[in-house]
Amino acid sequence: EERARERQVERARRREVVREWTALPSPAARVVGLGGVVEVGDPVSTQNRLSKCGWVPRSSSSGVGLARGSGGGVYAQGLMHCGSIWSCPVCSASIRAFRAAELMQGVSNFYESHPEGSVVLLTATLPHGRQDELGGLRGTLDGVLQAWSRGVISGKGWMEARAEYGVLGFVRTAEITLGRHGWHPHVHAILMLASVLDDVSLASLQASLFGRWRGALVRMGFPEPNEANGLRVDRVERGDSGVGAYISKLVS
Secondary structure: OHHHHHHHHHHHHHHHHHHHHHOOOOOOOEEEEOOEEEEOOOOHHHOHHHHHOOOOEOOOOOOOEEEEOOOOOEEEEOEOOOOOOOOOHHHHHHHHHHHHHHHHHHHHHHHHHOOOOEEEEEEEEOOOOOOOOHHHHOOHHHHHHHHHHHHHOOHHHHHHHHHHHOEEEEEEEEEEEEEOOEEEEEEEEEEEEOOOOOHHHHHHHHHHHHHHHHHHHHHOOOOOOOOOOOEEEEEEOOOOOHHHHHHHHHOO
């Protein structure tokens, strides 16, 4: 009975948080992070589907009910879902899990079709610090993607690198996360290779890609990355449990 009351209080608190959030005035909503409160653009209340996600019935005729999932959990049925991977923590988790499963299956299929092949994990980072404000980085995500697409994986140099290191394909994403050193803009990629690279070849691939990444960022006016943190390529062994966690970053 006491736990039931606690759950009711918690649900009431969450509803109040949502009401306060959606009532924030334009032109800015506020996100509380490690650095305090920062302005991040238009209020969430302008996103109509997001404001109704998990709260509003899909139709007045069908109503809302409870159902039990395959894992034994109980969930509400008949509610609207916004389907936003960027803005909604509930829908984002579901979409990311589904895409991660798809990508894991893709990696498994690659190994089956290329028994001699291998997979490496790449992280390319834009220099950043705690003094960087999120508002100033909103356009940076597009810039990071442009640096990757125009500077790293284009032109004669990329074609030569693909041939030299046997790069058959890749999957990539870009994101800005928040950590100890502030906002962290970076690219994640999985590279599928025709063979297993030895340590010397792996280091050579990393140096080649870092040079292209650094050159692209500098040409676009971004700070110059250092070799220690600018770009890293890690080998992945088949069946490595870390692949799943890494892949979850690639599905946003």
